[in-house]
Amino acid sequence: MxxxxxxxxxxxxxxxxxxxxxxxxxxxxxxxxxxxxxxxxxxxxxxxxxxxxxxxxxxxxxxxxxxxxxxxxxxxxxxxxxxxxxxxxxxxxxxxxxxxxxxxxxxxxxxxxxxxxxxxxxxxxxxxxxxxxxxxxxxxxxxxxxxxxxxxxxxxxxxxxxxxxxxxxxxxxxxxxxxxxxxxxxxxxxxxxxxxxxxxxxxxxxxxxxxFDEELFKEASSPASDRLLIRHIGEFYGPRTPYPVLRALLHARKVDSTRYEDVTFEFIGPYDLGPELDEILSDPLLPDVRFGGRISYLESLAAMGQSDGLLLIDAPSEQSVFLPSKLIDYIGSGKPICGITPPGTANSLIREIGGLTADPLDLECIERVLADFVDQVRDRKHSADKLPWGRQDVRSRFxxxxxxxxxxxxxxxxxxxxxx
CATH class of the missing domain: 3.40.50.2000 (Glycogen Phosphorylase B;)
Known part of the structure; x- marks a missing residue:
């Protein structure tokens, strides 16, 4: 041909x-x-x-x-x-x-x-x-x-x-x-x-x-630290922002100031979010949250593979048909996935493979799902399970x-x- x-x-x-x-x-x-x-x-x-x-x-x-x-x-x-x-x-x-x-x-x-x-x-x-x-x-x-x-x-x-x-x-x-x-x-x-x-x-x-290309994830491993490392990798722009997650984390800490004491949330990728981000990050109740800039593609895959869990954050909408290529790379990394994404393609796929999801507009649901996700990631980190996370029949399709x-x-x- x-x-x-x-x-x-x-x-x-x-x-x-x-x-x-x-x-x-x-x-x-x-x-x-x-x-x-x-x-x-x-x-x-x-x-x-x-x-x-x-x-x-x-x-x-x-x-x-x-x-x-x-x-x-x-x-x-x-x-x-x-x-x-x-x-x-x-x-x-x-x-x-x-x-x-x-x-x-x-x-x-x-x-x-x-x-x-x-x-x-x-x-x-x-x-x-x-x-x-x-x-x-x-x-x-x-x-x-x-x-x-x-x-x-x-x-x-x-x-x-x-x-x-x-x-x-x-x-x-x-x-x-x-x-x-x-x-x-x-x-x-x-x-x-x-x-x-x-x-x-x-x-x-x-x-x-x-x-996804499995050959590019051969070095995937969890961080050696006892702390959990949850990462979002990708650019924020337009209606796609980290604010729903940050607000949910902040509210959870106001209810329980010890929540997420052993967790680092890291957002890697370009962002231009204005003064509201500085205001949220300056709140002393916020857990350990870090922002990094643009990295190369191979570095982004390494960052996925060397995390304990991964966040996908999408723009709010009633229904989303978008299937981000980043989500497929997340699946390739074999790490647990939590999606802050509206009903639609990405949401359904994350649930199908075994992940958790919440609508970007539902702060209460985001708070609950993040808590459950961190608990699951913590249990997995402390277990002997070293196999790639997620249903293997779903992973194989991609x-x-x-x-x-x-x-x-x-x-x-x-x-x-x-x-x-």
Whole structure:
């Protein structure tokens, strides 16, 4: 099988999608030609699969250059005309100018090397990759698989106004209609995204979850200290904050000042939370709570493996279809998980594997669940149980080899159903 893949992120870009694409495509066992971006606009992390490029049959990096004075121009245009700003930066995203050089690169490959591709695979986000796939489908008439790491229109973090939503709904509709197969990381995401389309369109959708790489967790162990170390690893931004957990800890200590005396809560990753954080951290009743900055990807995996328990904190919402790739890495670490996450995909998975959850808006429930979680983590630390935590049948679904195998099966299915 020989396929053409389009993904803006790829190592060493410090993006979750970069990690997942490398984990899926490198060492897949198929002939892969991957076109990805080369840019100074995104932070790099050399610890993310440094050998991935050598494990792809052909990798072409196509330059993406952020416009000079881009931020200043964006701010001015936003003030002058929100409509024009949407068309430039939200149609579908700020990387749309990457489409032209990518299409030119594909044309050059076909002219010079005459590869015979069996299908096209595009990875979004950014959704510019799917717009490239749409044009390649038109030009080459090849089977096309479109993978969505997150919902497009229903993603609360996109914060579309009515005009931007209209533009992107039109693009999403074209992609879902023209793609031969659509992959999403949960059945809940599929249900949500396709709920606004004719029911038969959903027949082309399949579930392909994120994966963890067990090879990267070989050194996992609990801290030698008698103290418990509970960690959250990842960035806080927008509505995703540590405040629900911090408030619950503070309230618990006001009720019982000895609670959590043997526990350190550590939040690792970028954050910009303002003066409220300083106010909470200055309260003498708060237990041992620490904040650290950005670390490399491999350091983050080591931090997971060298903790006693892990916290997942999501933004509040009535229902969440998001399946964070970080949660799958948490599962790979084999450490107990507690999710402060709304009803939905992540919540259900944490419960299925044996973890505890609480809604970010329910302070009383968070306080109770954190207390139960710490008790469970303490019991596990003091027991002789050294096996990876969680139901093994659930863990195995997200192992890299299993997800790669499922991906290959989907590609074969797509190619065969197209009659090629």
């Amino acid at each position: 020989n396929f053409l893949a389009i993904s803006f992120p790829f190592p060493p870009m410090a993006l979750p999608r970069s990690i997942q694409v490398a984990r899926l495509l490198s060492g897949l066992g198929s002939a892969v030609t991957l076109i990805c971006a080369e840019t100074d606009a995104i932070k790099l992390d050399g610890t993310i699969y440094p050998d991935a490029e050598r494990e792809i049959e052909k990798l072409v990096r196509v330059k993406y250059t952020a416009p000079l004075l881009g931020k200043q121009f964006s701010r001015v245009l936003y003030r002058l005309s929100r409509k024009r700003w949407n068309e430039r930066y939200r149609n579908p995203d700020q990387y749309r100018s990457w489409s032209t050089p990518v299409l030119e690169t594909v044309t050059g490959l076909l002219e010079i090397e005459k590869p015979r591709f069996d299908c096209i695979v595009t990875f979004g986000q950014p959704f510019t990759c799917h717009m490239i796939g749409l044009e390649l489908k038109r030009r080459l008439s090849l089977p096309w698989v479109a993978y969505f790491s997150d919902p497009w229109i229903e993603n609360q973090f996109n914060e579309y106004d009515s005009h931007a939503r209209e533009l992107n709904l039109r693009s999403e509709s074209l992609v879902l209609q023209q793609a031969d197969m659509v992959l999403m990381n949960s059945s809940e995401t599929i249900d949500l995204v396709f709920s606004k389309y004719p029911v038969e369109l959903k027949d082309k959708a399949r579930v392909l979850p994120h994966a 192992a890299r080899a299993a997800v790669q195998s499922q991906f290959s099966e989907y590609l074969v299915e797509c190619i065969k159903s197209s009659g090629r």
